[in-house]
Amino acid sequence: MTDTTARIVTSYGKVYIVELADGQRLSASTRGKKTDYACGDRVAITVLNQEQAVINKALERQTLLYRSDQWKSKLIAANVTQIIIVVAPVPSFSDELIGRALLAAAEAGIRPLICLNKCDLPESEQARARLAYYQRYAYPVVEISAKQDLSPLRPWLAGQVSVLVGQSGMGKSTITNALIPDANARVNEISQALDSGKHTTTHAQLYKLDETAELIDSPGLQSFGLAHVAAEDLPRLMADFVPYIGQCRFANCRHRQEPGCQVTAAVASGDIAPGRLELLHRLQDEIYLAKNNY
Ligand code: GDP
Ligand code: ZN
Numbered sequence: 001m002t003d004t005t006a007r008i009v010t011s012y013g014k015v016y017i018v019e020l021a022d023g024q025r026l027s028a029s030t031r032g033k034k035t036d037y038a039c040g041d042r043v044a045i046t047v048l049n050q051e052q053a054v055i056n057k058a059l060e061r062q063t064l065l066y067r068s069d070q071w072k073s074k075l076i077a078a079n080v081t082q083i084i085i086v087v088a089p090v091p092s093f094s095d096e097l098i099g100r101a102l103l104a105a106a107e108a109g110i111r112p113l114i115c116l117n118k119c120d121l122p123e124s125e126q127a128r129a130r131l132a133y134y135q136r137y138a139y140p141v142v143e144i145s146a147k148q149d150l151s152p153l154r155p156w157l158a159g160q161v162s163v164l165v166g167q168s169g170m171g172k173s174t175i176t177n178a179l180i181p182d183a184n185a186r187v188n189e190i191s192q193a194l195d196s197g198k199h200t201t202t203h204a205q206l207y208k209l210d211e212t213a214e215l216i217d218s219p220g221l222q223s224f225g226l227a228h229v230a231a232e233d234l235p236r237l238m239a240d241f242v243p244y245i246g247q248c249r250f251a252n253c254r255h256r257q258e259p260g261c262q263v264t265a266a267v268a269s270g271d272i273a274p275g276r277l278e279l280l281h282r283l284q285d286e287i288y289l290a291k292n293n294y
Contacts (some may be wrong), residue, residue, distance in 0.1 A: 002047045005059065008078075009206040010234060011039040018045060037074035039062065039204030039216050040161060061171035063108050064270040065163070066228075073228060073246040077204055077216045079161055082111045082154075086175065089116075089123035093128070094167060099238075099279045101165050101178060102139060106237035107229050111236070113140050113156055115164075119173040133273055137239035146174040157213040161206075165218070176217055180207045202205070226283055227290035234283055240272050241280070254284060 011016035014035050018028045028045060042059040065076045083105040087093035114134055116127055131141050144153050153171040164172045204218035235241035249260025266272040
């Protein structure tokens with residue numbers, strides 16, 4: 001038995017696959033009932049034999065992504081440095097999901113990137129116009145057609161551990177498959193070798209795209225609850241609200257009916273999109289509800 005460190009490259013929820021520095025992969029279980037590890041985690045392990053290891057603890061995390069609602073929170077991925085929010089002209093995308101993902105990224109200290117896919121479609125002009133709002137507030141947008149040409153995305157992936165999020169139908173699988181042509185084949189091969197097909201639902205999987213770029217693919221990562229964020233922190237995490245922080249007449253302004261509210265004034269003058277203020281209000285309510293249920 002040897003103690004060493006490794007990286008979690010596959011999470012099945014309770015069982016993991018870890019990769020050692022030399023590329024060797026082992027099936028890894030945890031001590032006791034502990035399952036608070038995530039794909040992308042660097043972990044201290046004890047190697048038991050040629051195939052198996054035990055995870056002792058997670059090393060310090062740079063970032064941690066988890067999904068939370070009023071009832072529970074679940075780890076999704078660790079050490080992610082970039083969230084790529086995939087949207088498309090068809091089917092129409094939701095500003096709600098973009099807003100939530102941008103907030104989750106800001107809260108976790110992760111760089112966001114909005115990726116407009118299916119740019120080969122004529123409807124992309126309208127989608128581009130909608131995304132201009134986010135670009136105005138310095139959220140980066142990259143345009144691709146996953147079916148034809150993915151190359152504009154490549155420079156954004158360099159040096160990053162990225163995850164793709166987005167509503168279904170936006171093209172996440174198409175992008176993943178284009179980036180990792182043999183993704184499915186590889187997952188099955190490893191799963192069969194290490195688990196004899198026991199844990200068929202993969203919670204998250206880390207792929208090396210090249211020397212510096214990694215992608216964590218997680219089917220569970222379609223949207224975020226933000227119940228763990230403090231309501232007062234919300235405006236600070238939304239770039240279009242930042243200029244108005246501290247400008248309202250009341251320090252504890254919730255930006256609703258209060259007199260002297262500079263945020264509602266900014267909505268009236270067209271500087272903040274009404275949908276963004278509605279999102280802020282919805283999130284305030286959600287967070288309030290979550291707090292009162294705990
Ligand atoms: P997911 O649900 O986000 O994983 O989306 P998929 O990757 O399954 O894609 C949804 C649909 O959009 C499929 O029919 C794809 O063929 C199509 N699609 C994906 N990328 C493009 C693209 O760049 N252009 C066009 N026209 N269609 C695309
Ligand atoms: Zn206000």
